[in-house]
Amino acid sequence: MTNERKETFGSLGISPWLVETLQAVAIQEPTPIQKGVIKKVLEGADCIGGAKTGSGKTIAFALPILEKWARDPFGTFAVILTPTRELAIQIDEQFAALGAPMNLKHILVVGGMDMVAQAIALSKRPHIVVATPGRLADLIRSNGEETYASLHRTQFVVFDEADRLLSPTFADDLDDCLEVLPPPEKRQTLLFTATMTDAIRALKDREPHPGKPPLWLYEVDTEGVSIPESxxxxxxxxxxxxxxxxxxxxxxxxxxxxxxxxxxxxxxxxxxxxxxxxxxxxxxxxxxxxxxxxxxxxxxxxxxxxxxxxxxxxxxxxxxxxxxxxxxxxxxxxxxxxxxxxxxxxxxxxxxxxxxxxxxxxxxxxxxxxxxxxxxxxxxxxxxxxxxxxxxxxxxxxxxxxxxxxxxxxxxEDFGSRRKKLKEKRMMMASKVQTTRKHSARHSKKKASVKTKKSL
Structure with a gap:
C-alpha cells in the first residue's frame, strides 16, 4: 500500500502569506484544476486550463499571478479579460481579497462606469487590471499613450471564459487590446474555460515561442458531462x-x-x-x-x-x-x-x-x-x-x-427603448471605427498582420 503525498497550496509553490489569506476565506485545499496548472504557471509556461463551472478556475490563475507579482510588485503586472461585467466584478473582488495583505493596486474596467475615472486609474499603473474587452478597447482608442503605457510591460494576460472571448463577437476589441500588450513571447498567456473547443485545443499544437516552455494544456471533466455530479x-x-x-x-x-x-x-x-x-x-x-x-x-x-x-x-x-x-x-x-x-x-x-x-x-x-x-x-x-x-x-x-x-x-415606460438607442449608438461607433481604420495606415497594417488567435 503506497502513501501518496497530499498536495497542498504550499507544495504547489504558494507562499505562506497567500496560504494564510486563503485560509482566512475558508479555502483549505487545492481543487484538481488548481493542482494541474499552478506549478506550470509558476514555472513560466503559457497555460490552457479547462474545467467545469464551479471548479475554482479563478483561484487557479490568481494565485500564481499574485505569487510572482509579490516578488517584484512594480507596474501593471497582469491584465485579466473576461466577457461580462458581472464576472469581471467577481474576479476583481477575488484579487482584492487575496492581495489585501500586500496592498495590491487593482482596477475594474467595464462598461457603465465613468470612462474618465477609469482612464485616470489606468494611468496610475495599477498592478492588476480586470476588464471587459469592449471597455478596455474604448479606453485605448479614446486616450493617448500616457494612459495605457504601463500595459506595454504586462507580465500576464489572462483570457477567462476563453471560448466566448475568442468568438467573432469580441474580435475587433481584442485586436485593439492585444496591440498595446506585449507580444506573446514577452508575456505569459493563460486561457481558462469551462467549454473546451477544438479551436482552443488547437493552440496546443503550435510551436513554443523561443525561450519559453511548451504550452501546458490541462483539462478536468470538460468532455461529455460538464454538469456537477451533485x-x-x-x-x-x-x-x-x-x-x-x-x-x-x-x-x-x-x-x-x-x-x-x-x-x-x-x-x-x-x-x-x-x-x-x-x-x-x-x-x-x-x-x-x-x-x-x-x-x-x-x-x-x-x-x-x-x-x-x-x-x-x-x-x-x-x-x-x-x-x-x-x-x-x-x-x-x-x-x-x-x-x-x-x-x-x-x-x-x-x-x-x-x-x-x-x-x-x-x-x-x-x-x-x-x-x-x-x-x-x-x-x-x-x-x-x-x-x-x-x-x-x-x-x-x-x-x-x-x-x-x-x-x-x-x-x-416604452421598455426596451434604451436597448434600441444603445444598439444605434454601437452601430454608429462601429461605423466610425471602420472609417478610421480605412484611412489609417496603422490600422491597415494591423489588419494585415495582427489577428487575435495568432497573438495568444
Missing part, C-alpha cells in the same frame, strides 16, 4: 401560456420557499416582466439584465449575494462564472437554444460539490431543445414531482392580474 436535473411539462403561474407555485411551494433561486429567461423584457410581477406578489426578488445601469446591476447582485433577495431573475449575463454559494436551485423559465448555455446556467447551483437542483420548464415548443441538451450532457432529466397544479390554479387569477398590470407599466 446537481439533480429535472423537467416540468408546462403549457406556454401559464408558465408564470407554474413559476409562482414552484417558488412558493413548501419545499422551495426558503431556497435561494436563479430564474433564467432568454429576453430582457421577460426578465423585467417576471421581476415586477413577482415583486407585486410579495416575493423577495431582484433582477439582472443588460438594460440595467451598471450601478443597478451591482446593487442587484449584491442584494442577492447578501440574501436580501432570495430570487434572482436573469438573462445569460448571470450564467457564466458567477460564484454565489447560497444558490440551491436554477430554473430555466425559457430553454436556451445552445446546450452549452444550459450547462453554464445550471452550473450556478451545486458549486464545488454542494447539492443543487435545476428545473427546466418544457413547453410544447421545447422538446427538440431538451433532447439536444440531454445529448450534450449525456444524461436524461427526470420529471419534477413536487408540484401541485391544484394550488397553482387557485392563484391563477391573482397572478394574471399582476402580470396584466406589469405589462401595461412596461408599455407606458
Amino acid at each position: 446537481l439533480e436535473q429535472h423537467y416540468l411539462l408546462v403549457a406556454s401560456h401559464v408558465r408564470d403561474a407554474y413559476l409562482v407555485q414552484l417558488l412558493s411551494s413548501p419545499e422551495n420557499e426558503d431556497k435561494s433561486v436563479i430564474v433564467f429567461a432568454n429576453r430582457t423584457y421577460t426578465v423585467e416582466l417576471l421581476y415586477r410581477m413577482l415583486r407585486l406578489l410579495d416575493f423577495r426578488v431582484t433582477c439582472l439584465h443588460s438594460e440595467m445601469a451598471q450601478r443597478e446591476r451591482v446593487n442587484s447582485l449584491g442584494r442577492f449575494r447578501a440574501e436580501a433577495a432570495r430570487v434572482l431573475i436573469a438573462t445569460d449575463v448571470a450564467s457564466r462564472g458567477l460564484d454565489i454559494p447560497s444558490v440551491k436551485m436554477v430554473v430555466n423559465y425559457d430553454i436556451p437554444r445552445d446546450p452549452d448555455d444550459y450547462v453554464h446556467r445550471v452550473g450556478r447551483a451545486a458549486r464545488v460539490g454542494r447539492f443543487g437542483e435545476s428545473v427546466s420548464f418544457v413547453t410544447e415548443h421545447d422538446v427538440d431543445l431538451i433532447h439536444a441538451i440531454e445529448d450534450r450532457v449525456g444524461k436524461q432529466m427526470t420529471a419534477y414531482e413536487s408540484f401541485s397544479e391544484n394550488k397553482m390554479l387557485e392563484k391563477l387569477k391573482q397572478i394574471n392580474e399582476a402580470k396584466r398590470k406589469v405589462s401595461l407599466e412596461l408599455v407606458d
Whole structure:
C-alpha cells in the first residue's frame, strides 16, 4: 500500500502569506484544476486550463499571478479579460481579497462606469487590471499613450471564459487590446474555460515561442458531462401560456420557499416582466439584465449575494462564472437554444460539490431543445414531482392580474427603448471605427498582420 503525498497550496509553490489569506476565506485545499496548472504557471509556461463551472478556475490563475507579482510588485503586472461585467466584478473582488495583505493596486474596467475615472486609474499603473474587452478597447482608442503605457510591460494576460472571448463577437476589441500588450513571447498567456473547443485545443499544437516552455494544456471533466455530479436535473411539462403561474407555485411551494433561486429567461423584457410581477406578489426578488445601469446591476447582485433577495431573475449575463454559494436551485423559465448555455446556467447551483437542483420548464415548443441538451450532457432529466397544479390554479387569477398590470407599466415606460438607442449608438461607433481604420495606415497594417488567435 503506497502513501501518496497530499498536495497542498504550499507544495504547489504558494507562499505562506497567500496560504494564510486563503485560509482566512475558508479555502483549505487545492481543487484538481488548481493542482494541474499552478506549478506550470509558476514555472513560466503559457497555460490552457479547462474545467467545469464551479471548479475554482479563478483561484487557479490568481494565485500564481499574485505569487510572482509579490516578488517584484512594480507596474501593471497582469491584465485579466473576461466577457461580462458581472464576472469581471467577481474576479476583481477575488484579487482584492487575496492581495489585501500586500496592498495590491487593482482596477475594474467595464462598461457603465465613468470612462474618465477609469482612464485616470489606468494611468496610475495599477498592478492588476480586470476588464471587459469592449471597455478596455474604448479606453485605448479614446486616450493617448500616457494612459495605457504601463500595459506595454504586462507580465500576464489572462483570457477567462476563453471560448466566448475568442468568438467573432469580441474580435475587433481584442485586436485593439492585444496591440498595446506585449507580444506573446514577452508575456505569459493563460486561457481558462469551462467549454473546451477544438479551436482552443488547437493552440496546443503550435510551436513554443523561443525561450519559453511548451504550452501546458490541462483539462478536468470538460468532455461529455460538464454538469456537477451533485446537481439533480429535472423537467416540468408546462403549457406556454401559464408558465408564470407554474413559476409562482414552484417558488412558493413548501419545499422551495426558503431556497435561494436563479430564474433564467432568454429576453430582457421577460426578465423585467417576471421581476415586477413577482415583486407585486410579495416575493423577495431582484433582477439582472443588460438594460440595467451598471450601478443597478451591482446593487442587484449584491442584494442577492447578501440574501436580501432570495430570487434572482436573469438573462445569460448571470450564467457564466458567477460564484454565489447560497444558490440551491436554477430554473430555466425559457430553454436556451445552445446546450452549452444550459450547462453554464445550471452550473450556478451545486458549486464545488454542494447539492443543487435545476428545473427546466418544457413547453410544447421545447422538446427538440431538451433532447439536444440531454445529448450534450449525456444524461436524461427526470420529471419534477413536487408540484401541485391544484394550488397553482387557485392563484391563477391573482397572478394574471399582476402580470396584466406589469405589462401595461412596461408599455407606458416604452421598455426596451434604451436597448434600441444603445444598439444605434454601437452601430454608429462601429461605423466610425471602420472609417478610421480605412484611412489609417496603422490600422491597415494591423489588419494585415495582427489577428487575435495568432497573438495568444
